[in-house]
Amino acid sequence: MEKIWLSSPHMGGNEQSYVKEAFNHNWIAPLGPNVNGFEVDIQNFTGIANAAALSSGTGAIHIALDILGVGPGDHVLVQSFTFCASVNPIQYLGATPIFIDSDEDSWNMCPIALKEALIYFKEAGTLTKIKAILPVHLYGMPAKMDEIMAIANDFGIPVVEDAAESLGATLNGKHTGTFGEFGVFSFNGNKIITTSGGGALVSAKAENISLARKLATQARDDAPHYQHSLIGYNYRMSNICAGIGRGQMEVLTDRISQRRINFERYLKLFDKIGWKVEFQKEREGTFANRWLSAFYFEPKTFGLFFREELRLYLESFNIESRPLWKPMHLQPVYEGCKYFGKWHQAEKIFDYGLCLPSGSNLTEVEWQRIENAIQDFEKL
Numbered sequence: 001m002e003k004i005w006l007s008s009p010h011m012g013g014n015e016q017s018y019v020k021e022a023f024n025h026n027w028i029a030p031l032g033p034n035v036n037g038f039e040v041d042i043q044n045f046t047g048i049a050n051a052a053a054l055s056s057g058t059g060a061i062h063i064a065l066d067i068l069g070v071g072p073g074d075h076v077l078v079q080s081f082t083f084c085a086s087v088n089p090i091q092y093l094g095a096t097p098i099f100i101d102s103d104e105d106s107w108n109m110c111p112i113a114l115k116e117a118l119i120y121f122k123e124a125g126t127l128t129k130i131k132a133i134l135p136v137h138l139y140g141m142p143a144k145m146d147e148i149m150a151i152a153n154d155f156g157i158p159v160v161e162d163a164a165e166s167l168g169a170t171l172n173g174k175h176t177g178t179f180g181e182f183g184v185f186s187f188n189g190n191k192i193i194t195t196s197g198g199g200a201l202v203s204a205k206a207e208n209i210s211l212a213r214k215l216a217t218q219a220r221d222d223a224p225h226y227q228h229s230l231i232g233y234n235y236r237m238s239n240i241c242a243g244i245g246r247g248q249m250e251v252l253t254d255r256i257s258q259r260r261i262n263f264e265r266y267l268k269l270f271d272k273i274g275w276k277v278e279f280q281k282e283r284e285g286t287f288a289n290r291w292l293s294a295f296y297f298e299p300k301t302f303g304l305f306f307r308e309e310l311r312l313y314l315e316s317f318n319i320e321s322r323p324l325w326k327p328m329h330l331q332p333v334y335e336g337c338k339y340f341g342k343w344h345q346a347e348k349i350f351d352y353g354l355c356l357p358s359g360s361n362l363t364e365v366e367w368q369r370i371e372n373a374i375q376d377f378e379k380l
Contacts, residue, residue, distance in 0.1 A: 004369060006320045007190040007292060010255065010361040015247030022239050030217075032239030034246055039200070041249040045168075046175040048183065048202040050209035053242055054216055057164040057186030057199035059235035061134075062089035063212050064160045064182035064201055070095045070131045077117055077157075078134040079109040079143075080327040080339060081346035085186075086136050086162045087328050095131065099329040101341020105281040107294075107349055108143035109135035110341060111151060117340040118155045133159045137166035137176045138325070139355070140192070140259070140291035141280040145171055145179040152180075160184065164199070165291045167192055168256045172285040177202055187241075192255050192291045192360075193248035195241040256289045258360035263290040266356060269371055273378045276301060294324060296353035307354045310377055317373045324353035 018034055027033060035053050042051040054060050070076060072094035078087055080099035090097045100117060103110040114133065121127045133152050135143040145161070152159045159180030163169075166176040167185050177183025183202045187195040201212050214220070219232025237245075263279075270277050277295040282288055297306050311321050327346040329339040357370055 001318045001369070004319045004357050004362070004366050005359060006322055006355060006357055008359050008361065009189055009194045010251075010359060012247050012251035012254075014250055015244045018243030018246045019240055022243050027239045030236045030238045032242070034239045034242035035237055038195075038237070038242040038245045038249070041246060042185070042200055042202065045249065045252065046178055046183075046202065048175070048178045049204050050206050051200050051202045052209050052212045052216065053237035053245070054199045054201055054212075054235045055237055056085075056197060056235070057162070057184050057188070058085040058089060059216070059233065060182075060184040060199045060201035061086065061160065061162060062092055063215050063233065063235060064184065065089055065093055065095075065132060066215065067208060067211055068132050068158055068160070068181070073129065074131045075121070075129045076132045076134055077114060077130060078328070079136045079138075079162075080329045080341070081107060081325055081349060082136040082138060082162065082328060083164075083325055084328065084331070084333075085164070086134060087334070090134075097328065097334065097337055098130075099327070099334070099337055099339040101339070101343065102346045102349065103144065104343075104345055105283060106141050106143055106286075107280050107345075108138055108141065109148060110345065111144055111147035113341040114148060115151050117338075118151065118157070120340070122155070127155065130155075130157055133157050133180075134162060135159070136162040136164075137169060139280060139294045140166045140169050140289035141282075142166065142169050142171040142176050142286050142288065144283075145176070149179055164188075165191065166289055168252060168289040170287045178204070181205075182208065187245055187248075192259060192289055193245070193252050195237065195245040195248070198237050198241050198245065255360045259290040259293075259358060260288075262358050262360075262362065263293045265367070266293050266295070269374060270295075273375055275378070290358070292355045292358045294353060294355045296324065296349050299352055302352070304351075307352055310374075311354060313377045313380075314370075314373055317369065319357060319370055319373060321357065322355045324350050324355060326350050
């Protein structure tokens with residue numbers, strides 16, 4: 001049986017025309033018309049004023065934190081339930097991550113735990129060490145940005161949104177990635193749209209993105225020779241990758257629609273076989289892109305090992321599924337970092353959660369394999 005992937009790339013058709021144009025005009029080197037056009041596409045879609053196309057979402061977070069002055073001895077409050085790319089750039093700059101638990105509904109940064117952490121540092125007289133707050137919109141579900149932004153503003157801390165997985169998701173009609181000082185998107189191979197590898201940094205402030213573009217191209221000064229007054233990075237997106245992105249932007253709305261249909265199909269399947277599962281809730285005013293269909297299985301009903309048994313059973317039919325993110329405060333590399341959250345919600349979600357195949361290009365034949373495998377597993 002051919003493998004059914006968790007989330008494989010899905011081309012729309014016009015990507016090759018943009019790439020071919022780049023070849024025809026010899027725009028193979030980084031930057032070029034496709035990069036400029038892709039940035040405009042992102043701006044128009046999200047409503048943000050400024051965007052810089054970069055080589056990865058990780059690089060975008062790195063540059064955003066650098067611009068905010070994060071450095072040795074500083075702290076960044078970051079969601080614990082996330083991929084390491086949200087956190088590693090903090091370490092790149094010599095700062096320390098402070099981990100915040102998830103809320104029960106969105107599975108993203110818990111506003112209560114966030115406020116608890118800020119009060120702790122304020123009472124300790126070290127609030128000035130907190131240079132940024134970094135929430136993540138996991139699996140395409142918007143975090144509680146209205147509450148998070150209110151808390152951040154009260155304490156005077158800038159926000160960097162990791163919207164790597166949530167392009168197209170909105171809260172009260174406003175796109176994720178456009179609430180904070182900076183927003184970050186990813187176009188990695190498994191994202192809702194892809195440029196093969198790549199990312200973007202966005203901001204309402206033109207000066208932020210102007211500086212980001214400079215830093216992303218080795219911070220070269222405006223001089224006829226190579227002169228550098230700042231430490232820069234090699235983080236700009238290539239004109240070829242941006243061409244793929246321009247074609248992908250043309251089908252983004254369709255991809256979001258299909259991912260949401262996938263999620264609803266799983267809910268109907270679970271209802272049919274009698275599984276009561278937990279999932280990220282769309283609160284009033286929230287629109288998720290449902291990049292991945294993610295669920296967790298209550299241990300009282302399903303047992304401690306249910307998730308792993310299901311994953312391995314699907315794997316035996318060459319169907320890929322994946323445990324949810326292991327919280328960063330449980331990772332060996334971040335052992336000893338502070339963690340705020342009385343309910344340890346992130347740990348519960350990880351222990352009992354699973355992402356199921358969610359690609360927008362799943363065929364009906366593949367769906368039948370998935371559904372049959374899950375129904376057969378239920379009968380075991």
